[in-house]
Every structure is written in C-alpha cells, then in structure tokens.
Amino acid sequence: MNLKTDTPSVLHAVLADRRRPVPAGAGRNTLSFGWRAMLKIKHVPEQLFDAVITPIMFTALFTYIFGGALAGSPREYLQFLLPGIMVQTVVFASMYTGVTLNTDLSKGIYDRFRSLPIWHISPITGAMFGDFMRYTLSSIVVVLVGLLLGYRPVTGVMGVVAAIALLNVCAFGFGWIFTTLGIALRTPGTVMTFSWLFLMPLTFASNVFVDSATMPGWLRAFVDVNPVSLLVHALRGILGGTATAGQIGAALVFPVILTAILSPVAMVLYKRRR
Amino acid sequence: MNPHHQIPELAIEAESLVKHYGKTRAVDGVDLRVRAGSVYGMLGPNGAGKTTTVRMLATLINPDAGRATVLGHDLLREGAALRRRISLTGQFASVDEDLTGRENLMLLAKLLGFRGGEVKRRSDALLEAFDLTEAAGQQAKAYSGGMRRRLDIAASLVVVPDLLFLDEPTTGLDPRSRNQVWDIVRALVNDGTTVLLTTQYLEEADELADRIAVIDHGKVIAEGTSGELKASVGSGTLHVALKDAAGRESAMALLGARLDAPVASAPADETSLSVPVADSARAMDALDALRQAGLIPLAFSLGQPSLDEVFFSLTGHPAEPHNEDGPESAQDAKGPEGAQKGHLP
Numbered sequence: 101m102n103l104k105t106d107t108p109s110v111l112h113a114v115l116a117d118r119r120r121p122v123p124a125g126a127g128r129n130t131l132s133f134g135w136r137a138m139l140k141i142k143h144v145p146e147q148l149f150d151a152v153i154t155p156i157m158f159t160a161l162f163t164y165i166f167g168g169a170l171a172g173s174p175r176e177y178l179q180f181l182l183p184g185i186m187v188q189t190v191v192f193a194s195m196y197t198g199v200t201l202n203t204d205l206s207k208g209i210y211d212r213f214r215s216l217p218i219w220h221i222s223p224i225t226g227a228m229f230g231d232f233m234r235y236t237l238s239s240i241v242v243v244l245v246g247l248l249l250g251y252r253p254v255t256g257v258m259g260v261v262a263a264i265a266l267l268n269v270c271a272f273g274f275g276w277i278f279t280t281l282g283i284a285l286r287t288p289g290t291v292m293t294f295s296w297l298f299l300m301p302l303t304f305a306s307n308v309f310v311d312s313a314t315m316p317g318w319l320r321a322f323v324d325v326n327p328v329s330l331l332v333h334a335l336r337g338i339l340g341g342t343a344t345a346g347q348i349g350a351a352l353v354f355p356v357i358l359t360a361i362l363s364p365v366a367m368v369l370y371k372r373r374r
Numbered sequence: 375m376n377p378h379h380q381i382p383e384l385a386i387e388a389e390s391l392v393k394h395y396g397k398t399r400a401v402d403g404v405d406l407r408v409r410a411g412s413v414y415g416m417l418g419p420n421g422a423g424k425t426t427t428v429r430m431l432a433t434l435i436n437p438d439a440g441r442a443t444v445l446g447h448d449l450l451r452e453g454a455a456l457r458r459r460i461s462l463t464g465q466f467a468s469v470d471e472d473l474t475g476r477e478n479l480m481l482l483a484k485l486l487g488f489r490g491g492e493v494k495r496r497s498d499a500l501l502e503a504f505d506l507t508e509a510a511g512q513q514a515k516a517y518s519g520g521m522r523r524r525l526d527i528a529a530s531l532v533v534v535p536d537l538l539f540l541d542e543p544t545t546g547l548d549p550r551s552r553n554q555v556w557d558i559v560r561a562l563v564n565d566g567t568t569v570l571l572t573t574q575y576l577e578e579a580d581e582l583a584d585r586i587a588v589i590d591h592g593k594v595i596a597e598g599t600s601g602e603l604k605a606s607v608g609s610g611t612l613h614v615a616l617k618d619a620a621g622r623e624s625a626m627a628l629l630g631a632r633l634d635a636p637v638a639s640a641p642a643d644e645t646s647l648s649v650p651v652a653d654s655a656r657a658m659d660a661l662d663a664l665r666q667a668g669l670i671p672l673a674f675s676l677g678q679p680s681l682d683e684v685f686f687s688l689t690g691h692p693a694e695p696h697n698e699d700g701p702e703s704a705q706d707a708k709g710p711e712g713a714q715k716g717h718l719p
Contacts, residue, residue, distance in 0.1 A: 111558070114503040115565040117496075118534045121487035123458070132484040136470070139481075143472045143513060208466035212529065215432050217458040218485050 126219035133226020141230060150196065151234045155189040155242040163249055166309060175250040182246040183335035184308030186263065187328055189238045190271045191303055195295040197231050198278030202291045205283065205373065221367050224279065228272065235271050239264045254341040263338045266351065270331050273355020276362035283369045302328045327354035385410040385537050385568040386431060388442035388449075393426050393435065400426040402592035403440070408570060408585075410536075413563050415583030416572040417685070423592035424572035425465055428539050431570070432462040445536055461530035465541040465572075467522050468529070471515035475506050475525050478514060482532045500528040504558075520551025527558055538562060540571040544578060556582060576681035586681075590689045603684045611683060612657045614664070615673040616645040625669045632660040638686070648683065651676065 124132070141148060162181060167174025201224065204210070213223050243251075243260055253259045278295055285291045305323055312323040323329055334351035337343030386408035393401040401423040408414040416424045430437045431444055433453040442449040447456040462468070469478045479497035488496055501510045504524040509517060514525060523543065530538055540559070544552040559569055559582055573579050579586045580600045588596040588603065596603055612633070616625055622644055626637045633649050633656055640646040651657045657676050664671060 110499075111503040111561050112565065114499050115531065115534055115562060115567075117499070120458070120533055121489070121492070124485060124487040128487075129485060132481060135484070136473070136481055139477055140470075140472050143474075207471075208464045208468040209470050211429075211434060211464040211466075212462060212468035212482075214434050215457060215460065215462040216482075216485055217454065222485075 123217055126222060129219045129222035130225045130229075133223050134229030135226075137227055137230025138233070141233065147200075148234065148237065151193055151238045152241050154192065155185070155238050156245050158189060159185050159242050159245040160249065162309065170310060178246060178249055178251045180311075180336075181309065182242065182251045183263065183339050184306075184332045185246075186239050186242045186267060186335060187332045188303050188308050189242055190235045190267050191274055191299065191328060193234055193238050194231065194271045194275040195278050195292075195299060196234075197227070197275050198280075198282030198291045198295055199288045201227060201279060201282035202285065202288045221370060224366070224370065228275070231271070231275060232268055235268050236264055239267055253339040255339055259339045259341070263335050266334060266338065266348065267331070270327075270351060270355045273352075273358045274327075276358050276366060280362050280366045280369065283366055283373060302326060307332050327351075330354070383410060384408065384443075385412075386414075386442065386444050386570065388427075388431065388444075389440055391427060391430055391437045391440035391442060393423075393430060394438050399592050401430070401437070404587075404589070404592070404594055406431075406442075406587060406594070408568065410568050411563065411566060412584040413559060413569045413571065413582050415579035415586040416570065416589055417574075417576065417579045417583075417586050417681075418572075418589035419574055422589045424589055425541055426592075427589070428462070428541050428570065428572060432460060432539050433457055434462070459536045460539065461533075461535035461537075462539045463526050463530045463541065463543060465545070467514075467526055469514045469522065469525050472513060474511050474513055475517070475521075476501060476510040478525060478529055479532060482529055486533050488532075496532060500531060504528045505554075518551075519547055520554065523547060523551060523555060524558070527555070531562075534565070535567060537568045537570065540569060542572055542574065545574065552578075576685060580681050588685060588688055595688050596684070600681060603681065604678050606684070610651055610654070610657075610676055610678055612649050612651050612660065613675045613677070614647045614649075614661075614671045616647065616669065617672050619644040621669045622647075624667065625664060628663055628667060628669070629660050632656070632663050645672075650687075 159182070162185065163174045163178050166181070167177035171177035171180060204227075210223070214220070219225075243253075253263075255262075277298055278291070281291050281294050285294060301322075305319065306326045306328040307323060308328065312320050312329065315323060330347075330353070331351040334343060334347040337347045384407055386406055388404060388406040391401055391404045391406075392399065404423065404427050406414070406416075406427075416427065418424050426435070429435045431442060431449065433449065433456060436450065444456055445459050447453075447459075449456070470481070473481065476494075476497055479500055480493050483493040483496050498507070498510075501507045504527070506521060506525060506528070509521060514522060517525065527540070527543070543555050543559070547555065556578075559571070563569055569582075571578075571582065583600070585597065585599055586603060587594045596606065598606070612629075614625070614629070616622060622639070626639065626647060629647065629649050630637045633651055635650045637647055637649045640648075649660075651660075654676060661671070661674060
C-alpha cells in the first residue's frame, strides 16, 4: 500500500469509531448549509463581482442618463431614482439564485446531500443565507454610490437599515420564482431565459425610473399593481420619511403569496428531480 | 460495535426492481441478495443499469416497480431511517470542489450532528487516515483524481455506515490510486461494513467481491462467486496461439470437432483461439491433433476462464470498452456521464 506506513492502523481507528451523533435538526442543517454558502463566497469571491459592479453601474449610469431630462438635474433625479435602483439591483441578484442553484444541483455533491439523514430541503434553505449576504452587499453598494453622487436619505442610517431589511424580505419572496425555475429547468441557460421573461416586465414596466402618473392608462394599470412598483413605493416612503403601514403591507403582499405558493412547489420539485 | 441495530443476515434483499426512463427500461427486474458483512460486486458495462440500481437502493430515486429491504428497512416506507445507516459515494465526485478537503468533511460532520470541537477532530482523523492531511487546506478542485476519490470515500465515512454504496470507485484512477481504494474497501469490510460496489472492471470484481452479479441491459444475467461464474462457463479454457492466420480456419474446425465446443477467436488477433474444455485429457488430444495436421501452435495454455471470458460468453460482447473499438468507445472515453446518458433518452 502506498499510503503512509502507519496508515492502516490509523484507518482502522477511524473505521472502528462508530459513533452516531444525535442527528442535527432542520435549523442546524440550514445553518450548516449557510456556512457552506459563506465558504463559497470566501473561496469564489468572483461571484460577488456581480453583486458589486452591477449596482455601481446602474446607479451611476441611470442617474446621469435620465437625470437632466427627467428632473432638471442628476442630483435631484437621484433622490427619486435611488430606492428604485436598490430594488432593481436586488431583484436581478435574486435571479442568480436560480441560475446558481441549477448549476449546483447538477453536481454529484447533491447525490450525497440527498442520501444524508438531513432535512431534505435544507441545502436550499441554507443557500438562502448566502443570498441574504449578496442582497445586503448590493444594497449597501447602491447606497454608498448614491451618497457619493449626492443622495441624502431623509431618514438617515435607520431608514437605510429598514429599507435593506424590507428588501431582503421581499427578495426572499421573489427568490422563490427563480428557485423554482432553477429546480424545474434542466440547464442554467434556460433558467436565465425564463427568468428574464419575469424580470423584464417586472423591473422596466414599473415606477423604478419614472412616476407612473406620466404613463398611459393601460400601462399605468399594470405598473401600479406591479409588485416591484409596490416595493419601490414602500422604499421611497421609508427613505423619505413618509412610509405608511399600508405601503409596507402592500409591498409584502406578493412576496408572501409567492412564498406560500412556490415554496411547497419548489420542495416537491426538488424531491422529484432526477 | 453497534448494539442498537441488530444487523439482519441479508443487508440487501431486492426483488424485481424496475426503473424506466421514457421507453428505456434502465433497470428491468433486478433481484439482489447481499449478505451482511460482505463485498458485493455489480459488474457490467456503461448503461447496464448499475448506477440506477444503486440510486434506488440508496433512496435517491424510487423504483417504478419491485420491492427491497435494505438493512431490515423497507426501501419505500422507511427511507429516512435507512439514510441514517447508509452512505453513498457516487460515480461522479460527490464532494464540493470549491471547498477545501477539511471543509468538505466538516460540513458533513456538522450535517450529521457532530458538535463543537468534535467536528474538526473527526474531520482531521479522517484526513489523516486517508493521507490527505497535507492537502487538507486546498480546494478539492486542485486534488488529483486519486485524492478526490479518497476524499469522496472519507466523506462517506464521517459516520461509519452499516452499508456503503460505491459506484464505480476506481473508474479513471491510475493503478496506484486504485490499489489504495481497494485497501480501503478491504479495511472497511474487516470492520463490519457491508459494501455494494459497481464496476466495469472484471479484475476489480474478481479482486474484491465475495459475490458478483453480472448486469447487462438492466437485468442480472448471472450471479455467484467469481469461481462459480467461471465454472459456469466450463471447467477451463484452452488458449492456442497460432503461428500465422493461414491455418486459422482448419485449426478452428479441428479444435471445435475434437472438443465438441465453440471456438472463439480474439477480435483483435486472428491467431489467438480459445475453446472451453471439459477435462485436460481431451485438451491434450486436441493439441495432438493440431500437431498431426501440421498446425503446431506457438504457445498454448489451459486454465480457468477469466471473468472477461465469462462476461463475453454470457453477453456476447466484451465488458470493458476497448479503445480500438472506434467512434463508439471514443464517446465512452469522454467520461462515464456522457456514455451513461447516451443510453437514456
């Protein structure tokens, strides 16, 4: 045997140790997979480029492209735009959840996860921890770039914290669309294509860039009930100091419905995959 | 060692397992009886249904028909209890390539319920036993094939299972790494674990397995110890190497008539013939007849048939893909995944 000379006895000792620890529950399983997500960020920091570069680009680009035309000056427009860009960035980031999950699922490691005595959906719930990190990071980058360009939230730091918290909750809800697609579809490419079908109308036919009051009635009818618009509206309220419980409640309706419907669907699909 | 689980005499008892993929019956009525504490080999070419059978027995997919009791648990109704006592080392590296070797083992230790310092202690003990301590801090993607396989097997032993599934554990490994894996399997069985391994390599089944099921097109076509399988083909085989291909036809006719058995010739080498023989006296007669006909062989030998010959005589095709077989095996060479999927719609 080419292993080290003392290996057979060490091997025997390891094999003779037949302890069976008390199984970890659903919560600890989720935390363990959350740890895996953190380790992946540590080892593959490239995956954060997207979470950092995209928000910088969006914020700077749209401020200067639309600012002069829409609000007289980029600086004034930024006050209106920034909450919208936060939402757009995070909703885009939640799409990558589906793509990443799809790539991950096709690897052999999921065969091992499936054969383990663990809460079967915990690889997915744990991965959501990594997503929260990405969403929070992206939001902070948007706010920092905004501050640099002259954005001033009326409600200060507490407003920003509250806005990011609401964003995370809603992104968790939207994320189920992409998680479901990530499990149901075969390749990362098709996940991307289908995700765009949801993302394009949701983010662009919204009040992210302009107030819906200027739109034709038929479009406005959609834009005003678009869950992205509702979330942007709530964020503008939180950051501008005018938030009402109704606004925040309206922003939460779709994410809650999505979670209620799609999380069991995703779990069934995950169980059946392969 | 484990007083809580009375291990039944049979670790696996499967009856008529069936799994379809579209119109293809990937597994077409497989019966298996695996004695606890033994190494059981499932031998067959790519796409024979080995992996699908293992995936069913390891609770990853449900069979479309049939039933199985694994470690005394009903496969369909007691999957959760069963998963606590089995481990699977899949055909494709079932480790996270982005994580280091140590992190991979620590993740599994945490998932399996180890706490605090025990997580790292168990992981480090495994790393040492599998000669991976030096590479413990490297990402698994930087590992060689042999190291990755060892990490993969170590990952299956964080909690030592009563039954370990090893799906083609040595495919693609160099001989040295293959021997290491073999040693690990022997050590495991010594310590009381039952091992079900699949392989395309006859040598591996011969070397490790107490009993072997030969699988082809989703069916078990033969079952027994390697000795029994060899004996089922005949008590032995006479191999004859001719001087040149010119006398091949007459030599084949002569041997066939004398030994009353079909003469096979190697596809790649027309001067090499083999015939099953009932006893050595008749083999000597046949050789004498060749001499009298002026067809003196360059070399001859009489021996037990190899598992290769067993497989060939059972299935009519060779077990291991040969590189000279042309485009079809070039596809095989791309990796087991491509080849396996090629058989499924």
